Amino acid sequence: MPVKQIHLAAQLPSVQHTVIWSDPHAGSQIAFDSFARLARTAERGKFDFFFLSEGLRLREHKGRVHDLDVAGRPEALTVLGALSAVTTHIGLAATVNSTFNEPYDVARRVATLDHLSGGRAAWNVVTSYDAFTGENFRRGGFLDEADRYTRAAEFLHTAQELWDSWRPGDFRADAASGEFIRAGAGRFAHRGQHFDISGRFSTPPGPQGRPVIIQAGDSAEGREFAAADADVIFSRHSDLASGRAAYRDVKARLAKYGRAPEDLKIIPSVSYVLGDTPAEAAERAEEVARAQVGPETALMLMEAAWGRDLSGYDPDGPLPDVDPVPESVVTKGHNLYRSRGRDETVRHWRKIAEEGGLSIRELITEVTARPTFVGTPRQVADAMNEFVQSDAADGFVFSPNVVPGGLDELVDRVVPLLQEMGVHRAEYTGGTLRDHLGLRPARHHHSEETP
Numbered sequence: 001m002p003v004k005q006i007h008l009a010a011q012l013p014s015v016q017h018t019v020i021w022s023d024p025h026a027g028s029q030i031a032f033d034s035f036a037r038l039a040r041t042a043e044r045g046k047f048d049f050f051f052l053s054e055g056l057r058l059r060e061h062k063g064r065v066h067d068l069d070v071a072g073r074p075e076a077l078t079v080l081g082a083l084s085a086v087t088t089h090i091g092l093a094a095t096v097n098s099t100f101n102e103p104y105d106v107a108r109r110v111a112t113l114d115h116l117s118g119g120r121a122a123w124n125v126v127t128s129y130d131a132f133t134g135e136n137f138r139r140g141g142f143l144d145e146a147d148r149y150t151r152a153a154e155f156l157h158t159a160q161e162l163w164d165s166w167r168p169g170d171f172r173a174d175a176a177s178g179e180f181i182r183a184g185a186g187r188f189a190h191r192g193q194h195f196d197i198s199g200r201f202s203t204p205p206g207p208q209g210r211p212v213i214i215q216a217g218d219s220a221e222g223r224e225f226a227a228a229d230a231d232v233i234f235s236r237h238s239d240l241a242s243g244r245a246a247y248r249d250v251k252a253r254l255a256k257y258g259r260a261p262e263d264l265k266i267i268p269s270v271s272y273v274l275g276d277t278p279a280e281a282a283e284r285a286e287e288v289a290r291a292q293v294g295p296e297t298a299l300m301l302m303e304a305a306w307g308r309d310l311s312g313y314d315p316d317g318p319l320p321d322v323d324p325v326p327e328s329v330v331t332k333g334h335n336l337y338r339s340r341g342r343d344e345t346v347r348h349w350r351k352i353a354e355e356g357g358l359s360i361r362e363l364i365t366e367v368t369a370r371p372t373f374v375g376t377p378r379q380v381a382d383a384m385n386e387f388v389q390s391d392a393a394d395g396f397v398f399s400p401n402v403v404p405g406g407l408d409e410l411v412d413r414v415v416p417l418l419q420e421m422g423v424h425r426a427e428y429t430g431g432t433l434r435d436h437l438g439l440r441p442a443r444h445h446h447s448e449e450t451p
C-alpha cells in the first residue's frame with residue numbers, strides 16, 4: 001500500500017474555553033493581523049486550508065452572557081476575502097449556516113471568494129437550527145430539528161444549480177458583435193420543498209466551478225448528507241478507536257452515491273502540546289489545561305450538563321451528589337450534551353470520574369480539553385502519521401490554544417519531520433484547494449436549455 005498523504009488544515013479557534021485569551025502571548029481575537037498571522041503560518045507549513053467557524057449567538061449562562069470564553073468573532077467570508085490578498089496558495093474555508101441564510105446570497109458570496117482567491121474557496125455547511133439562535137433572525141423555532149438536513153441538502157443543491165448556471169464560454173466580451181455575455185448565461189429555476197426561486201445568477205463561477213464543500217455535524221443525517229454531497233468532513237473524532245469507527249462508517253456510505261472513498265476526506269479537529277522531552281511536554285500540557293479549565297469554567301460546564309446551580313460545590317472536590325434536572329436549561333447556545341443526551345452524558349462523566357478518581361475540574365479537563373497530541377516533535381509526527389495510515393482520519397484541522405502564535409511550533413518543528421517522512425508536501429503542486437485535497441474537478445451539470 002502506498003503511504004497516504006496527511007491533509008493538514010488549521011483554524012483560528014472557535015468560541016470555546018480552550019482558547020487561552022489570558023495568555024501573555026495572546027493577541028487580538030478580532031484584528032486582521034491575528035487572522036493574517038495564523039493563515040500565513042499555515043501557508044508556510046504548506047497546509048491545505050485555513051478554516052473559520054461561525055457562532056451566530058453569544059452564549060448565555062444563568063440568564064447572563066457567558067463571559068469566560070472569547071466572545072465575538074468577525075464574519076468568516078469577509079475575513080477570508082481579505083486573507084485572499086495576503087496569501088497565495090492556501091485554501092480558505094468559511095462556515096456559513098444553511099438554516100438562517102438564502103442560497104442565492106451564499107452562492108454569490110462563496111463564488112466571489114473563489115474569484116478573489118484564484119480557486120481557493122470552501123464552504124462549511126452547518127445546520128444549527130435552534131430557536132435561541134433563530135431569534136436573531138426573526139426565525140426563532142422556525143425549522144424543526146428533523147428538517148435541518150433536508151433544508152441543508154436542498155440549500156446546497158440550489159447553490160450548485162446557481163454555480164452551474166454559467167457555462168464555459170458564457171463570457172463573450174466580443175466588441176465586434178457588441179455581445180458581452182451569452183444571452184442565457186446564469187438562468188436558473190429551482191422549485192422544491194424549501195426554496196422556490198428563479199431568475200438569473202449574477203456571479204459567474206470562480207476557478208473551481210463548484211467550491212469545496214465541508215460538512216461538520218456527527219448525527220446519522222449529517223454523515224449521510226456528507227456522503228452524498230461533501231468533499232471534506234470536519235469531525236470531532238480525535239482518538240484512534242472512535243476515529244476508525246467513524247471513518248469506516250462514513251466511507252461505507254459513499255458507494256450508494258456512486259462515489260469512491262477518496263472523494264470524501266475526513267479530518268478531525270485536534271490540538272497539540274510539544275516539549276523537548278516527553279516529560280516536559282506532559283508538564284506543559286498540564287499548564288495549558290490549568291489555563292483552559294479554571295475553577296469557574298469547570299463549574300459552569302458542570303452546571304450546563306446538570307441543568308442546575310452547583311455554586312456550592314468545590315471545583316477541586318468530587319462530582320455533585322445530586323441528580324441532574326431533566327428538562328432544565330441553564331446554559332443557552334452550548335451543545336455539550338447534544339449528541340449523547342443529558343442523562344447519558346452525566347452517566348458517562350460519572351463513570352470516567354469514578355474510574356480515574358477525578359475532581360470536577362479534572363473531569364471537565366479530561367472530557368473537554370485533553371490535547372490530541374502531546375510529546376516531542378518526533379512523537380507527535382509519528383502519532384499523526386499512525387492516525388492517518390491506520391484509517392482513523394485523512395488529516396487534521398489544528399486548533400491552536402493561543403491566537404495568533406499557537407501554530408508556530410507545529411509548523412517549525414513537526415511539519416519538517418512529516419515532510420522528511422514523505423507524508424506531507426514540501427511545496428504546493430497545484431493552484432486550487434481542490435488540487436491540494438486531491439479532489440477531482442467539480443462535476444458540472446450543464447443545463448439543457450440553450451436560448
Ligand SMILES: Cc1cc2nc3c(=O)[nH]c(=O)nc-3n(C[C@H](O)[C@H](O)[C@H](O)COP(=O)(O)O)c2cc1C
Nearest residue numbers: 053054095126127128216217218219222234235236
Ligand atoms: C467539528 C465540528 C465543528 C462545528 N462547527 C460549527 C460552527 O462553527 N458553527 C455552527 O453553527 N455549527 C458548527 N458545528 C455544528 C454542526 O455543524 C451541526 O450544525 C450540528 O452539530 C447539528 O448537526 P448534527 O445533528 O449532525 O450534529 C460543528 C460541528 C462539528 C462536529
